[in-house]
Amino acid sequence: MPAEVRSEVITYGEKSAQLISVRHGEAAIGTCFAGYTGIGGTGAVTRLFFIGGEPISVVICPNNDNKQSNKLISIAPAFKNYDQKIYNVLGNSIKRINAGESLANGLRDIMGLLEDGVYTVYAADYYPTDGAGSFFWGAYNIPHEVQGTAEKNRFIGTKSFKPCFLVPSQPLEYFTKKMKTVSDESSKRREIQGIAYHLSGFHSVLLKGHHGAVSCLENDIPFRCAVIEKVCEPYVETLLPPPPPAPAAEAAEGEAEVAETAQPVQAAQEAPVFVPEGITGFRSPSLKVPIELFPKEMLKLVLEGRPEYKPKQFASLIAKINVSRKKTVSNNILPLAVLEKADQLPDYEMVESAYAVNSLSDEQLNCLLAGDVECKGEVIISPNFYQSIVTACNFLQFTDTKRFVDFTIAVMENPELSATHEYVAKRALTQLSSKKLYKFFTDAVASGDAQYEKIVNFANTFISRYKETS
Amino acid sequence: MAFHDLQPVSVNDSKNGKTYIIGNVFAVYNAGPEPPVVYTWDMVKQVSVGRREIKIDAGRASYSFTNKHFRDVDDNIRAIAIIECKYKEFGFNYQHERRMFPLKSLYNECSPGKEVYVGEAVLDEGETAAAFIALLNFKLMKFLWLVAILIMLITIGILHLNIGITRSNVLYFIPISAAAGGITALLVYIITHAVARGLFKRLCETDISARHPITFVISRSGFAACASCVYESRDLIPWSEMDYFIESDKMFIFYKNNSPAAYIPKKAFEKKTVSSIADIIALSLEQR
Numbered sequence: 001m002p003a004e005v006r007s008e009v010i011t012y013g014e015k016s017a018q019l020i021s022v023r024h025g026e027a028a029i030g031t032c033f034a035g036y037t038g039i040g041g042t043g044a045v046t047r048l049f050f051i052g053g054e055p056i057s058v059v060i061c062p063n064n065d066n067k068q069s070n071k072l073i074s075i076a077p078a079f080k081n082y083d084q085k086i087y088n089v090l091g092n093s094i095k096r097i098n099a100g101e102s103l104a105n106g107l108r109d110i111m112g113l114l115e116d117g118v119y120t121v122y123a124a125d126y127y128p129t130d131g132a133g134s135f136f137w138g139a140y141n142i143p144h145e146v147q148g149t150a151e152k153n154r155f156i157g158t159k160s161f162k163p164c165f166l167v168p169s170q171p172l173e174y175f176t177k178k179m180k181t182v183s184d185e186s187s188k189r190r191e192i193q194g195i196a197y198h199l200s201g202f203h204s205v206l207l208k209g210h211h212g213a214v215s216c217l218e219n220d221i222p223f224r225c226a227v228i229e230k231v232c233e234p235y236v237e238t239l240l241p242p243p244p245p246a247p248a249a250e251a252a253e254g255e256a257e258v259a260e261t262a263q264p265v266q267a268a269q270e271a272p273v274f275v276p277e278g279i280t281g282f283r284s285p286s287l288k289v290p291i292e293l294f295p296k297e298m299l300k301l302v303l304e305g306r307p308e309y310k311p312k313q314f315a316s317l318i319a320k321i322n323v324s325r326k327k328t329v330s331n332n333i334l335p336l337a338v339l340e341k342a343d344q345l346p347d348y349e350m351v352e353s354a355y356a357v358n359s360l361s362d363e364q365l366n367c368l369l370a371g372d373v374e375c376k377g378e379v380i381i382s383p384n385f386y387q388s389i390v391t392a393c394n395f396l397q398f399t400d401t402k403r404f405v406d407f408t409i410a411v412m413e414n415p416e417l418s419a420t421h422e423y424v425a426k427r428a429l430t431q432l433s434s435k436k437l438y439k440f441f442t443d444a445v446a447s448g449d450a451q452y453e454k455i456v457n458f459a460n461t462f463i464s465r466y467k468e469t470s
Numbered sequence: 471m472a473f474h475d476l477q478p479v480s481v482n483d484s485k486n487g488k489t490y491i492i493g494n495v496f497a498v499y500n501a502g503p504e505p506p507v508v509y510t511w512d513m514v515k516q517v518s519v520g521r522r523e524i525k526i527d528a529g530r531a532s533y534s535f536t537n538k539h540f541r542d543v544d545d546n547i548r549a550i551a552i553i554e555c556k557y558k559e560f561g562f563n564y565q566h567e568r569r570m571f572p573l574k575s576l577y578n579e580c581s582p583g584k585e586v587y588v589g590e591a592v593l594d595e596g597e598t599a600a601a602f603i604a605l606l607n608f609k610l611m612k613f614l615w616l617v618a619i620l621i622m623l624i625t626i627g628i629l630h631l632n633i634g635i636t637r638s639n640v641l642y643f644i645p646i647s648a649a650a651g652g653i654t655a656l657l658v659y660i661i662t663h664a665v666a667r668g669l670f671k672r673l674c675e676t677d678i679s680a681r682h683p684i685t686f687v688i689s690r691s692g693f694a695a696c697a698s699c700v701y702e703s704r705d706l707i708p709w710s711e712m713d714y715f716i717e718s719d720k721m722f723i724f725y726k727n728n729s730p731a732a733y734i735p736k737k738a739f740e741k742k743t744v745s746s747i748a749d750i751i752a753l754s755l756e757q758r
Contacts (some may be wrong), residue, residue: 277531
């Protein structure tokens with residue numbers, strides 16, 4: 001039975017989102033449960049991201065598949081090559097999107113290859129890294145904990161966020177200079193450089209555009225991807241009680257008035273928070289869709305579907321998990337500039353802080369510098385002071401470099417905040433163009449003051465790198 | 471993560487116009503055009519699966535539907551399997567009738583290994599009842615002997631009090647009292663058998679999968695005895711979940727907490743494999 005792909009735009013407030021439903025999908029691209037790392041149903045849960053009959057990425061979910069735990073991700077050692085049909089579909093889709101077709105139309109053929117369910121598609125800029133400063137295409141050779149891959153983030157909470165880091169769907173051996181020369185040219189013309197399928201947390205698998213990612217990073221072109229996310233995670237939003245009604249008539253002057261108006265306000269404050277019956281809706285990382293906004297058929301598909309399916313080729317995928325591929329060593333080396341630029345891109349901690357914190361005023365920063373976690377009786381970021389400084393530092397680095405430099409210098413100048421000096425100095429290493437930081441580090445090294453003991457090594461590194469770059 | 475690919479079940483109660491969906495979430499469509507109320511399983515407080523009805527307490531509401539509302543028995547079996555898997559995951563209060571086969575919450579997803587025996591059969595009521603009664607005999611035998619001897623002694627006592635034992639009649643009294651003891655023991659045996667058969671039939675009625683094809687798997691990693699319509703090839707109950715087993719001529723019966731947890735008929739497997747299966751079971755569980 002051919003796949004039924006339907007798209008619909010939903011509007012909520014001033015925003016709109018594209019929903020695409022897939023029924024009778026081929027389930028040729030997706031994730032599936034692949035057993036446990038231990039014996040007899042013990043150990044960490046293992047998942048596979050697969051394309052056709054090939055296992056692509058092995059995702060180990062520790063702590064009994066806890067959604068707040070980061071995953072261990074690696075390229076599946078058994079990977080051989082894509083099914084030619086799927087490869088062609090991916091190539092055609094990116095051509096169609098860049099030829100001016102809408103995302104829904106351009107991705108239609110890919111959607112037919114997915115598991116049944118409701119998806120949202122959008123275009124977004126991606127950092128082609130693993131979220132920790134390594135270029136994504138070579139960062140997953142060994143299974144390791146990847147920061148930002150937890151489905152639920154304690155700092156961001158229930159807010160929506162856009163995944164922005166990548167996991168490759170090919171081993172690094174597939175990088176060739178010849179292909180890169182072609183992509184150097186094509187990346188200049190393209191608006192959408194790649195197609196990404198959301199995997200977990202802040203990470204998506206790049207289905208198409210690996211060479212494009214190399215070219216874009218090298219040539220400072222934003223790596224914009226068409227992103228596919230499955231909308232299947234239930235969410236609950238607690239509704240606060242409505243604001244108290246305004247007094248109908250003006251009351252008498254004096255204390256009596258205060259007492260009368262205070263009563264309804266107090267009653268409203270003490271009123272229990274209204275919790276709606278059941279869940280509010282279903283979400284993907286970047287989109288929350290309340291139940292009432294779902295088109296009827298799409299909602300039925302979500303309710304009668306599963307987050308993951310067991311594909312037809314499940315047995316062969318499982319059998320391939322522990323098979324090693326023959327070609328494991330390659331002479332193809334990524335350009336050094338790409339690796340260096342990847343290190344300069346925002347990392348997971350910065351992005352997480354940017355989503356966790358709405359804004360930070362100078363007054364709030366001054367409170368933090370004075371050693372307070374509260375400003376005007378409200379917790380600024382977190383009751384934990386170290387966490388507050390770290391998050392503030394990351395937030396500023398992501399949003400406002402100038403304020404970041406001022407804040408880091410202020411932190412490092414304050415001997416009472418010495419617990420955070422090392423972290424802040426390490427963060428400051430990325431700002432190699434800052435004269436202020438250069439001056440501060442030079443003075444700190446020259447002074448030989450004991451308060452700078454923890455940052456001397458970072459200061460020396462910064463000074464030498466600054467001199468090299470300038 | 472066992473049974474993780476079960477297709478959600480839709481249950482339609484035409485009387486009140488409600489449709490329930492039991493799957494990754496529990497959803498209730500009320501009559502009318504309004505959107506459904508959807509609960510995640512951590513919002514579910516209690517589920518009770520009765521003989522004829524399933525009752526789910528979720529959020530601030532309580533919902534119930536009968537077995538008749540399911541499209542077919544496979545849907546009913548699948549809905550119970552989903553509920554039991556969610557019970558394992560979310561730990562809500564779960565009440566159920568006695569079962570012929572283990573709950574799905576006992577299963578784990580794991581590789582069955584190389585030595586694995588798979589068979590399928592519908593439980594034969596006569597055979598299973600016979601095994602059930604054999605088990606009963608196993609427990610009753612000492613009691614029946616005791617009853618026979620007691621009745622024999624009482625009969626002798628009564629005869630002695632009423633007639634008086636003399637040399638001439640003692641030879642008549644002994645067989646009479648022995649016969650009285652034997653007949654009483656036989657009556658007790660017949661009554662308990664009738665009760666046992668009744669209990670077994672009731673058990674069959676409470677477990678809807680009892681009269682449907684069951685997949686039986688025996689491997690070194692564990693075993694499975696599960697309705698074929700929901701079974702997935704890698705779901706097994708570890709041997710550590712069971713305490714001991716009893717072998718009758720037609721069945722292996724696994725025990726947990728001194729009550730039978732699974733009936734594995736030998737006829738489900740090929741004849742030539744039964745001895746190997748018995749070896750695996752004997753290596754994994756204590757035989758009584």
